[in-house]
Amino acid sequence: MHDRSNTDDRLLSTVTWQTTLAIALLAALSLSLVGLSCSIEVSADTLVWMAFYAFFAIYFSFVRPNSQVARVLICFGQLVVVILMGIMLSYAASTVPLPYRDAHLHAMDQWLGFDRASYLAVLSRHDALRNALSYAYNSMMSQNILVLAAAILTRRLDRLQFYIIAFAVAVTATAAIACFIPAANAIIYLDKAPTELSTLPGGGHSYFPILEGLRNGTLRVIDFRSVEGLISFPSFHTANAILFVWALWPIRILRFFLVPLNLLLIAGTPLCGAHYAVDVIGGAAVACGAIAATTWLVRAHCPSNDLVQAIPSPIDWRPWLHPIWLSASARLSRPRGQTAPPENR
Incomplete structure (x- = not known):
């Protein structure tokens, strides 16, 4: 177990509480x-579990x-x-x-060399890969x-x-960006x-x-029973994938599982999430910003050297910013004449 003082724990808990309350107030x-408004129907079983908690x-x-x-x-609740x-x-x-920006996002994909048709064509020939991405x-x-x-098992x-903290920062940034780039x-x-x-x-879902x-x-009432992700740019799946690896990176045995799993998660965003390639890059940028913001918050409010050093070390994000599928799809794409993108909806 990594020993730190009770003061360190209290300071970090305070920052976590402040972040949780801030995102709750911002959402409200x-x-x-x-x-x-929200329509919340809670089952009897859920009420029992909430009472126990x-x-x-x-x-x-x-x-x-x-x-x-x-x-x-408390951390579970937060x-x-x-x-x-x-x-x-x-x-x-x-x-x-605001007007949809799909035409601009698609144009950026073309500039990056990502061809969605080729990407889908490759996956259509490999069912096992499609299933793994899904x-x-x-x-x-x-x-x-x-x-x-x-975190519980390692007592960290x-x-x-x-x-x-990083999740709250990332999801807030994702929503803020989506306001201006729908x-x-x-x-x-x-x-x-x-x-x-x-x-x-x-058979897919839209x-x-x-x-x-x-x-x-x-639509003015949100049904809590069927909430779903609605944001295309930036890809929060990508941001969250990076945060998973970042948070658990110090646990070496998990790296061999987490890294390939989340690389597959990122690679599957154009298929399963109908994302553009630039959405993935935007999500990676959001994750890096959230990690930097979390590091700054902890250092500003928890000056203990032990606590600052406990922040997961940065890792090489280049494989995330340039996923394997991006370069592979560019190689698979045949040269073709440029055509004007269809009119944006």
């Missing part, structure tokens, strides 16, 4: 400003104090809050009715649980708190999927009807 204010959190915090158990329970508030911020950001892309919630479990809750997605703009359907003819409802004002 944003929803109020854009006129959105509240009881044990209070019990180990005040009745029979156990700082380690209380800290675990992680849930920042995830939910991040989703709420994405809904609020999606109400901004599995990795859908692993975000499982990886959040892994961050929690790994500071790593979990670093992750909570986009449908590549399935709608390039693949010409039906815009009025949530369930696509091929969030476009919800996005349009938020933008045109016909």
Whole structure:
């Protein structure tokens, strides 16, 4: 176990609480400003689990104090809050009715040499690869649980708190950027999927009807049972993939699992998330900014050398900024004449 003073732990907990409360207040204010409300229907089972959680959190915090158990329970609650508030911020950001920027994002993809048709063509011939990308892309919630479990098992809750702070910063930045650079997605703009359907003819899912409802004002109540990601640029899946590796990097045994899994997650964003390649680069930039902001916050509020040194060390992000699939797709693309992109929706 990495020994640090109780003062260090209290200072870091204070920063984590401040970050959690800040994103909660920001989400509430944003929803109020854009006129959105939430429809929350909680099942009896969920109420029971919430009651158990509240009881044990209070019990180990005040009745029979156990700082380690209380800290675990509190961190779990903070992680849930920042995830939910991040989703709420994405809904609020999606109400901004600025013109879609898909044409600009597609043009940047072409400049980067990424050809979506070639990318999809390669994957259509390799079912195993498609399945692997889909599995990795859908692993975000499982990886959040892994961050929690790994921090508990290694008795390093500071790593979990670093992750909570960085997650809150990244998801807030993602929503703020999406306000000014809204986009449908590549399935709608390039693949010409039906815009009025949530369930696509091929069996896929499109969030476009919800996005349009938020933008045109016909959707004003968020159903908590079916919330989903709505932001194309920047890719939060990419940002979160980098944060997973960053938070757990000091646990060497997990690197051999986390790095390939999250490289696959990033590589699958154009397929599973209908993202543009530039969305991935934007998500990587958001993650790097969130890591820098987290480091600054901890150093500014927790001057202890031991605590500052406990921040996960930076890693070489070049493989993330230039994923293997990006260069591979450029090589697979055949030279073709440039055509003007279709009119943006």
